[in-house]
Amino acid sequence: MTSHVQLPEPTAEIIAVQDDLVTLAPLENAPLIKNEVVYIIPHGPEREGKPREYLKAEVLRVRGKSAEAQVFESTAGVRVGDKVIQSGEMLSVALGPGLLSTVFDGLQNPLADIAAEHGFFLPRGVLTNALDQKRKWAFEPKVKAGDPVMAGDTLGTVPEGRFEHKVMAPFTLTGSWSVERVREGTFTINEVVITLRNDRDETRDLTMVQHWPVRRAIPEGLVRSGQSERLYPREPLITTLRLIDTFFPIARGGMGCIPGPFGAGKTVLQSLISRFSAVNIVIVVACGERAGEVVETITEFPHQPDPSGDGTLMDRTVIICNTSSMPVAAREASIYTGITLGEYYRQMGYDVLLIADSTSRWAQAMRETSGRLEEIPGEEAFPAYLDSAIKGIYERAGVLKTATGDTGSLTMIGTVSPAGGNFEEPVTQSTLGTVKTFLGLSSERAYKRFYPAVDPLLSWSRYQGQLGDWYRENIGPDWVPRVEEMIELLRKGDEITRMMQVTGEEGISTEDFVLQQKALFLDMVYLQQDAFDDVDVSAPLTRQQETFDLVYRIATTEFAFGDKDAVRTFFTEQTSTFKNLNYSADGSNERKDLLEKINRNLHAAPTRMNQA
Numbered sequence: 001m002t003s004h005v006q007l008p009e010p011t012a013e014i015i016a017v018q019d020d021l022v023t024l025a026p027l028e029n030a031p032l033i034k035n036e037v038v039y040i041i042p043h044g045p046e047r048e049g050k051p052r053e054y055l056k057a058e059v060l061r062v063r064g065k066s067a068e069a070q071v072f073e074s075t076a077g078v079r080v081g082d083k084v085i086q087s088g089e090m091l092s093v094a095l096g097p098g099l100l101s102t103v104f105d106g107l108q109n110p111l112a113d114i115a116a117e118h119g120f121f122l123p124r125g126v127l128t129n130a131l132d133q134k135r136k137w138a139f140e141p142k143v144k145a146g147d148p149v150m151a152g153d154t155l156g157t158v159p160e161g162r163f164e165h166k167v168m169a170p171f172t173l174t175g176s177w178s179v180e181r182v183r184e185g186t187f188t189i190n191e192v193v194i195t196l197r198n199d200r201d202e203t204r205d206l207t208m209v210q211h212w213p214v215r216r217a218i219p220e221g222l223v224r225s226g227q228s229e230r231l232y233p234r235e236p237l238i239t240t241l242r243l244i245d246t247f248f249p250i251a252r253g254g255m256g257c258i259p260g261p262f263g264a265g266k267t268v269l270q271s272l273i274s275r276f277s278a279v280n281i282v283i284v285v286a287c288g289e290r291a292g293e294v295v296e297t298i299t300e301f302p303h304q305p306d307p308s309g310d311g312t313l314m315d316r317t318v319i320i321c322n323t324s325s326m327p328v329a330a331r332e333a334s335i336y337t338g339i340t341l342g343e344y345y346r347q348m349g350y351d352v353l354l355i356a357d358s359t360s361r362w363a364q365a366m367r368e369t370s371g372r373l374e375e376i377p378g379e380e381a382f383p384a385y386l387d388s389a390i391k392g393i394y395e396r397a398g399v400l401k402t403a404t405g406d407t408g409s410l411t412m413i414g415t416v417s418p419a420g421g422n423f424e425e426p427v428t429q430s431t432l433g434t435v436k437t438f439l440g441l442s443s444e445r446a447y448k449r450f451y452p453a454v455d456p457l458l459s460w461s462r463y464q465g466q467l468g469d470w471y472r473e474n475i476g477p478d479w480v481p482r483v484e485e486m487i488e489l490l491r492k493g494d495e496i497t498r499m500m501q502v503t504g505e506e507g508i509s510t511e512d513f514v515l516q517q518k519a520l521f522l523d524m525v526y527l528q529q530d531a532f533d534d535v536d537v538s539a540p541l542t543r544q545q546e547t548f549d550l551v552y553r554i555a556t557t558e559f560a561f562g563d564k565d566a567v568r569t570f571f572t573e574q575t576s577t578f579k580n581l582n583y584s585a586d587g588s589n590e591r592k593d594l595l596e597k598i599n600r601n602l603h604a605a606p607t608r609m610n611q612a
């Protein structure tokens with residue numbers, strides 16, 4: 001499937017090499033441009049009769065007559081005097097049908113194709129096409145000759161798996177264009193499907209593919225009469241994880257982060273979110289983490305049924321994979337590549353979820369490059385622009401009204417892996433200053449196997465307020481205040497637990513012990529959720545409401561137990577009954593019996609009311 005891309009003649013040469021940073025100078029007077037993609041041709045292989053290599057690099061800084069570029073591959077054997085081709089283009093991705101179900105590296109090289117042609121190990125310097133060049137797609141025009149066309153307009157559609165892929169007019173189109181000619185039928189992505197003509201009688205041939213520079217957001221205000229606009233996120237992204245949906249929601253089109261120490265469950269939590277969230281398309285950016293974890297996703301997703309009922313998870317997933325064993329520079333690009341693909345599907349009106357694991361590895365790649373450029377370092381040697389780079393990424397998330405009046409969204413959730421789990425370090429701090437949902441994982445909870453190991457006293461969601469109307473309309477006016485009450489209970493429970501660690505159980509009153517047990521009960525049966533149970537792994541919102549109402553009733557009942565043993569016995573029994581309730585399928589007899597049992601237990605329990 002790999003075919004070799006046509007490139008122009010070399011116009012520059014290497015004058016210095018330092019790890020993956022090279023310095024170039026033009027051969028004649030061709031200007032070097034910041035962010036331009038260049039290709040280095042190491043002269044070794046050709047002399048030895050091997051095929052030419054083309055090492056992709058990006059110009060980071062232009063200084064006078066020379067420029068520094070970061071090379072996305074190993075620079076072994078690159079020497080002063082090696083020739084350099086200038087592409088004249090920014091680092092870009094190809095946008096068109098065939099993206100879904102594909103595994104790319106950070107530079108949009110399709111890994112399966114490379115593996116088929118070259119074996120498991122990535123060869124250096126091979127140029128590939130991101131999208132299949134031979135496959136034919138059924139193009140159905142949505143415009144006819146004479147129709148005016150503006151940037152982002154839907155020109156036609158192509159079935160891509162079970163999705164309708166919109167072929168849109170180039171996002172860069174300016175001026176007054178109309179359709180000159182349109183074709184219907186099956187075409188490869190290199191065939192012209194539409195020709196446009198403008199008011200100066202210039203024509204432009206379009207295929208089903210356009211390219212977009214990854215470091216720039218696809219413009220939002222694309223569209224005729226300024227219809228396309230950014231909207232305020234007003235709905236939660238339902239993940240079917242109780243702890244998130246009930247306590248720390250993420251808005252659809254919002255941004256969240258999952259910081260946590262090594263082994264606390266970041267990757268597992270992100271994988272659960274990507275499997276069960278109510279979105280159309282998922283983009284997984286596996287950035288600099290161990291290869292094993294990524295391989296797990298790649299091998300599992302094609303076999304896992306999509307919870308929405310159709311096909312497999314892989315049918316609606318794009319994986320961008322730069323593991324710790326791949327070159328560092330490409331890591332930095334991988335996040336931008338992922339976001340750009342996400343923006344593209346959002347423009348079609350889809351709800352997209354972008355998962356980035358881990359943004360710390362991305363920031364470290366940035367730190368390495370910045371160090372080699374000898375830029376003035378900020379905190380912990382990260383570049384001074386770390387904060388704006390992190391904001392620049394997350395802020396590409398959002399809800400958008402598209403050209404056609406549809407709504408599309410891009411939700412972004414990134415993990416952060418601070419060394420030693422220290423949340424004070426710069427990447428975590430900048431991320432916390434940007435996102436609006438913070439799910440902080442604690443090694444203490446992971447050690448106790450309280451999964452997901454999100455610390456409820458550390459975490460927050462700033463979406464609770466702006467989603468308030470949605471909760472009032474879709475659940476009820478009590479929902480948000482009751483959730484807040486339960487967080488307060490967890491806080492009190494934690495205080496009492498700490499006190500008990502000092503004074504022992506005897507040192508606290510029975511009343512306080514009841515509070516402590518209520519908080520523990522809430523934690524055990526509601527915050528924790530069993531990822532290995534087929535039913536409990538995913539709790540739809542209606543199910544969350546049903547359980548929450550019962551848990552809330554127990555948590556707010558004023559019990560009147562005789563002694564602490566009675567308290568413990570009661571809550572131990574409730575915990576086990578509710579766990580079984582979590583495992584019982586909706587509509588099953590087992591569930592019915594458990595609900596009855598819970599009600600019986602509650603009536604039988606000694607309360608202030610029935611004792612008075």
Ligand code: ADP
Pocket residue numbers: 260261262263264265266267268269451452453530531532
């Ligand atoms: P991290 O990405 O933070 O380093 P992982 O997500 O890889 O951590 O999790 C490490 C291990 O912890 C997993 O291999 C698994 O055994 C366990 N684990 C994490 N989350 C869960 C969960 N929700 N349920 C059960 N086990 C979990």
Ligand code: MG
Pocket residue numbers: 266267268289293357
């Ligand atoms: Mg991980």
